[in-house]
Amino acid sequence: MYYDPDKNDHGLPHNPFKSCVAPRPIGWISTISLEGIHNLAPYSQFQNLTFDPPYVMFAANQNTRGERKDSAVNAEQTKEFVYNMATYDLREAVNRSAAEVPPEVDEFELAGVTKAPSVRVKPCRVAESPVQFECRYYGTLRLPGNGTMGTVDIIIGRVVLIHIKDDFITPDGRIDLLRIRPLARLGYYDYTTVESIFEMVIPDGNEALLAGLEGKRLK
Ligand SMILES: Cc1cc2nc3c(=O)[nH]c(=O)nc-3n(C[C@H](O)[C@H](O)[C@H](O)COP(=O)(O)O)c2cc1C
Numbered sequence: 681m682y683y684d685p686d687k688n689d690h691g692l693p694h695n696p697f698k699s700c701v702a703p704r705p706i707g708w709i710s711t712i713s714l715e716g717i718h719n720l721a722p723y724s725q726f727q728n729l730t731f732d733p734p735y736v737m738f739a740a741n742q743n744t745r746g747e748r749k750d751s752a753v754n755a756e757q758t759k760e761f762v763y764n765m766a767t768y769d770l771r772e773a774v775n776r777s778a779a780e781v782p783p784e785v786d787e788f789e790l791a792g793v794t795k796a797p798s799v800r801v802k803p804c805r806v807a808e809s810p811v812q813f814e815c816r817y818y819g820t821l822r823l824p825g826n827g828t829m830g831t832v833d834i835i836i837g838r839v840v841l842i843h844i845k846d847d848f849i850t851p852d853g854r855i856d857l858l859r860i861r862p863l864a865r866l867g868y869y870d871y872t873t874v875e876s877i878f879e880m881v882i883p884d885g886n887e888a889l890l891a892g893l894e895g896k897r898l899k
Contacts, residue, residue: 699867706766706863707738708774711754712803713783718795719750720777720787720806722766724865725832731895734839736763736815741829743780750783752820752833759817760801761837764809768861768873773808800841810848810860814841 683690690696698704707726711719725739738761740752755761766774770793777791788795788804795804798814805812815837825831848856861873882889891898 694868696867698865699870702866703864703872704866706774706865707736708764708766708770708777708806708809709738709751709755710762710764710788710803710806711751711760712758713750713754714757715783717784718786718788718804719754719783720764720791720793721749721751722774722778723751726763729836732897734813734842735818735836736813736839737834737836738763739832739834741825741832744828746828748833752835753783754803755817755835755837756820758802760803761815761817761835762798762801762803762805763813763815763839764806765811765860766863767810768863770806770808771863771871774863798841805843810845811855812843813839814843816840 681690685697688695704724705726707723709721709723709726713719723738723740725741727737729735729737738751740749743749751761773791773793777787777793779787779790781787781790788806793809794807796807796812798805798812801814801816805814818836818838821834821836823832823834844855848860850856857874858877861875864872864874866872882893885893888898
């Protein structure tokens with residue numbers, strides 16, 4: 681089958697689009713407003729963009745009232761945000777932090793998670809999360825969309841400090857993703873986690889190609 685997303689003529693009981701790019705990592709984004717209120721929200725339209733130096737992005741659609749989301753506004757106004765890794769153990773807190781609440785609400789409190797001060801930026805980190813990136817705002821790409829929520833602000837930030845909990849580093853120096861169980865979005869109301877890992881190396885890859893795959897800097 682194929683369908684035209686402008687017409688949504690897929691004929692299925694639920695829109696399949698979000699299941700066509702899956703699984704999607706969840707950037708659990710913390711920001712602080714100019715008034716000093718702490719904000720926290722999950723974004724599955726999230727990705728790393730490059731690795732040297734690392735940049736990440738999250739894409740904030742407008743809210744159900746057609747307004748720009750607090751995470752986008754705060755990141756733009758304060759020029760900072762933090763990425764926290766969402767995990768299976770933290771799934772209920774992640775979900776609570778998605779509630780559409782006024783900017784005056786402290787969403788760390790709403791989610792029931794602990795604030796850990798950041799080192800280089802003002803927004804706090806989620807202490808319970810195993811991996812966090814402190815990010816400096818780089819820019820916004822605004823894509824026009826349909827309906828109240830369609831228009832989206834793609835917020836790009838440069839990662840300036842990376843925190844990894846020592847407990848989750850294996851004896852051979854890798855991040856232990858099987859223990860962390862990062863949370864990811866499928867389509868519909870569905871989620872998944874990392875439950876198995878296998879390794880593949882590009883055949884006959886030269887040193888530079890393999891360095892890029894691993895994210896290693898070559899001189
Ligand atoms: C797992 C999950 C992923 C989400 N991903 C996105 C997303 O990528 N973009 C978006 O605009 N909203 C997304 N949402 C909804 C926002 O988290 C929600 O609108 C939140 O209230 C935004 O908060 P803010 O206004 O404080 O930024 C997601 C919700 C959940 C539960």
